[in-house]
Amino acid sequence: MRPAVFFDRDDTLIRNTTLPPPANPHPAWKPGDLSDPSRVELLPGALQACRLLRDAGFSLVVVSNQGCVARGSATIEDVQAVNARVGELLVDDAGNPMIERFAFCPYHPQGNVPEFTREHRLRKPNPGMILDAAAELGLDLSRSWLVGDMPRDCEAGINADLPPERCLLIGEHGEVPDALAAARLILSQSR
Ligand SMILES: [Mg+2]
Numbered sequence: 001m002r003p004a005v006f007f008d009r010d011d012t013l014i015r016n017t018t019l020p021p022p023a024n025p026h027p028a029w030k031p032g033d034l035s036d037p038s039r040v041e042l043l044p045g046a047l048q049a050c051r052l053l054r055d056a057g058f059s060l061v062v063v064s065n066q067g068c069v070a071r072g073s074a075t076i077e078d079v080q081a082v083n084a085r086v087g088e089l090l091v092d093d094a095g096n097p098m099i100e101r102f103a104f105c106p107y108h109p110q111g112n113v114p115e116f117t118r119e120h121r122l123r124k125p126n127p128g129m130i131l132d133a134a135a136e137l138g139l140d141l142s143r144s145w146l147v148g149d150m151p152r153d154c155e156a157g158i159n160a161d162l163p164p165e166r167c168l169l170i171g172e173h174g175e176v177p178d179a180l181a182a183a184r185l186i187l188s189q190s191r
Contacts, residue, residue: 001140002059006130008148009064015041026073028112035074037085045180050090050098052183063129064104070111079104103129125152127160147182
């Protein structure tokens with residue numbers, strides 16, 4: 001079984017909460033809600049991080065809470081379009097997509113869209129997205145890593161029984177500043 005690196009999407013691989021509000025925001029829009037693929041911007045180092053990890057044989061999986069669907073400021077199709085754009089940008093040097101799966105959770109306990117307004121096993125810090133991807137793609141969780149910018153990302157990894165030291169928080173308060181530094185740390189521990 002292959003090891004994976006599970007990446008959070010927003011503010012880990014792509015710019016998110018520092019984006020200016022959209023031109024005509026939905027009434028339920030909140031900072032962080034991203035429904036327009038033309039606004040996708042990779043964070044510095046994200047592409048190189050993915051290339052280094054792919055070259056080292058890791059499966060790359062994105063696991064993202066998208067409560068914007070439950071709030072009603074984006075649809076499932078919007079989230080899929082944004083993910084498709086991220087996938088187009090994260091390609092290897094031959095142009096092949098590197099992200100094997102984009103998992104997302106459209107549920108949120110405080111939403112406006114009844115269908116998606118509830119707590120859910122997929123919603124981080126719950127481990128559902130990680131466990132499902134591992135089962136469906138045949139991933140070895142004991143050798144896998146998680147990289148995210150929020151404590152709940154790391155909690156989801158720990159709840160999926162990833163070794164806690166393999167759940168890396170990035171950013172100002174994290175172990176490493178960004179995805180590229182995380183990738184280098186992972187590679188240094190994987191030889
Ligand atoms: Mg994030």
